[in-house]
Amino acid sequence: MAEWSQLPNELLQEIANRLESPFYLLRFRSVCSSWRFAVTPRPSRLTSRFPFLPNDGISENTWGFHLSKHGIYLVSSSETGTETSSDLWLIKIEENEPGRMHLLNPLSRSQITPLPEDFPKVFDFSNCRVRELGQAYVLHYVQFRPSVNALNDAGHLYMEKVVFMSLGSNGDDFALLTIHVSGKLVMFKSGDKRWTVIHDMPSLYDDVIIYKGSFYAVDYTGRAVLVGLSSNVSLVANPEFGGDKKFLVESSGELLMVDMYLSVVPEPNLDDDEDYQHSQFMGDKTVKFKVFKLDRERKKWVKMKNLGNRVLFLSDDCTFSTSAFDLYGCKNCIFFTDNFFYISGEDDEIFKSRAIGVYDLENGSIAPLADYPEYSKLFWPPPDWHKLMSSGVSASLRTSKLCVEFNRGSGLLSVHFGGVTLKHATGSILAVNPQIRRASLIRQGQGILMN
Structure with missing residues (x-):
C-alpha cells in the first residue's frame, strides 16, 4: 500500500475540490507537506466591499458594506476518557477581516464580552476534536450609521440573513442573496458589482439558504422558490399556511421548513400595576413549531412528526443541524432564540441578547434552555476540560504549539505559533519570516481559528 x-x-x-468548507480544506492541507503543496488555499472574500442596497437613501455609487464570516463549531477534548454531553462546547467565531476574530453567542450575533475573570487567557486547540456545523455571513455598514428605528438599534449591522455562494474554483467570483427591507429578494454578483432586486413577491420573504449548491428562499406563507443566478425564480413548494415565521434548514441532505408560531403577550418582569395593554409592553413569544420536509416532485411540504436522531438550531444569521448522537442525546429538539426566555444570573452578562429556548417536537414542550441543565452546558459555561487546554504564558508551550489567546475585555483573539504572534488582535501579521508564516498555516490546520 502506498x-x-x-x-x-x-x-x-x-x-x-469536494471539500466545500475552508475549514476542512485547511485540515486537509495540514496532514503533510506534500498534501499542502499539492493544494493551494482558497482566497478569502472577507475584505470585499459592497454597495448599499437600493432605497437606503444613499447614492448607489457609495460603497457601504463589508462582509464578515461566522463559523459554528462543535469542540470536544481529545484527551478526555469517555465523552459525555458535558464534554462538548458549541461556539461561534466571527472573522470580520483576516486575523481579527471574536467569540460570539452561538445563536446570535452578540459578542461574548467581557469574558469571565477565570477564563483561561490562552488555549491550545491542537488537542481538540473540532467539527464545523455551519457557516454564516453578516453585512456590516461602513462609515454610515443607519437610523435606530430602521434597524432596531442594531448599530452597524444589517440585520437580514445573508447567504454566500462561490461561483468558481478560484474563489474570485461569488454571489450574495439576502432579503430587502421591502421583503423582496435582492442579489449581489461580483461580476455585476451591484445589487439586483428580484421583483417576485406574492408575499414577503422570511428566509434564504444555499441547498445543494443553489439559492432557495421561502416567504411567510411557506411558498418556496429556487433562485437562479440570472435572478429568475421557479416554484419548488406551494404555500403551507399556519405559522408566523418560516426558517429553512438543511438536515441529512434534505431541505426542511420550520414554521414558528408566535403569541402576542405582555413583556415579562413587569409590575402588576403596569399598563399591560400599552403597545410598548407587548411582544411576540414563541409557543410552538412545526417541521416540514420538501417533496420536490409534488412541490409541497410534508409534515414531519419527529426529527428522528436530528437536532435543529435556528440562529439570527444561519440555521444548521447535527446528529443527536454527536450531542449524546437531545434528539427531536429545536434550539432557538426568544425575547421571553431571559437569562438570569452570571450568564446574563455573558449572553447579552435574547436567550435560548428548547422545543421538543415529539411531545410539544417548550422551555428556556436553563430548564435543561444537560443541554445548557453545551453553550455556557465552557466544559471543565477547557482549562486543561490553556497553555498559560509558558514560553516552552508557545514555542511548540498553536495557541489562541483571548483578550477578556474586547473578546478579540490572537494566534501564536513558534513563539511568534502570527495574528494580532488588530489583524496585522507580525511574523515576517516566510518560513514561520508557512509553519503557522500548517499548525492552524489542526485548530479552529484559521484562514
Whole structure:
C-alpha cells in the first residue's frame, strides 16, 4: 500500500475540490507537506466591499458594506476518557477581516464580552476534536450609521440573513442573496458589482439558504422558490399556511421548513400595576413549531412528526443541524432564540441578547434552555476540560504549539505559533519570516481559528 504522503497530486486536488468548507480544506492541507503543496488555499472574500442596497437613501455609487464570516463549531477534548454531553462546547467565531476574530453567542450575533475573570487567557486547540456545523455571513455598514428605528438599534449591522455562494474554483467570483427591507429578494454578483432586486413577491420573504449548491428562499406563507443566478425564480413548494415565521434548514441532505408560531403577550418582569395593554409592553413569544420536509416532485411540504436522531438550531444569521448522537442525546429538539426566555444570573452578562429556548417536537414542550441543565452546558459555561487546554504564558508551550489567546475585555483573539504572534488582535501579521508564516498555516490546520 502506498504512503498517504505519496498520493498523486491529481487525486489530492480532486479530493480537495469536494471539500466545500475552508475549514476542512485547511485540515486537509495540514496532514503533510506534500498534501499542502499539492493544494493551494482558497482566497478569502472577507475584505470585499459592497454597495448599499437600493432605497437606503444613499447614492448607489457609495460603497457601504463589508462582509464578515461566522463559523459554528462543535469542540470536544481529545484527551478526555469517555465523552459525555458535558464534554462538548458549541461556539461561534466571527472573522470580520483576516486575523481579527471574536467569540460570539452561538445563536446570535452578540459578542461574548467581557469574558469571565477565570477564563483561561490562552488555549491550545491542537488537542481538540473540532467539527464545523455551519457557516454564516453578516453585512456590516461602513462609515454610515443607519437610523435606530430602521434597524432596531442594531448599530452597524444589517440585520437580514445573508447567504454566500462561490461561483468558481478560484474563489474570485461569488454571489450574495439576502432579503430587502421591502421583503423582496435582492442579489449581489461580483461580476455585476451591484445589487439586483428580484421583483417576485406574492408575499414577503422570511428566509434564504444555499441547498445543494443553489439559492432557495421561502416567504411567510411557506411558498418556496429556487433562485437562479440570472435572478429568475421557479416554484419548488406551494404555500403551507399556519405559522408566523418560516426558517429553512438543511438536515441529512434534505431541505426542511420550520414554521414558528408566535403569541402576542405582555413583556415579562413587569409590575402588576403596569399598563399591560400599552403597545410598548407587548411582544411576540414563541409557543410552538412545526417541521416540514420538501417533496420536490409534488412541490409541497410534508409534515414531519419527529426529527428522528436530528437536532435543529435556528440562529439570527444561519440555521444548521447535527446528529443527536454527536450531542449524546437531545434528539427531536429545536434550539432557538426568544425575547421571553431571559437569562438570569452570571450568564446574563455573558449572553447579552435574547436567550435560548428548547422545543421538543415529539411531545410539544417548550422551555428556556436553563430548564435543561444537560443541554445548557453545551453553550455556557465552557466544559471543565477547557482549562486543561490553556497553555498559560509558558514560553516552552508557545514555542511548540498553536495557541489562541483571548483578550477578556474586547473578546478579540490572537494566534501564536513558534513563539511568534502570527495574528494580532488588530489583524496585522507580525511574523515576517516566510518560513514561520508557512509553519503557522500548517499548525492552524489542526485548530479552529484559521484562514
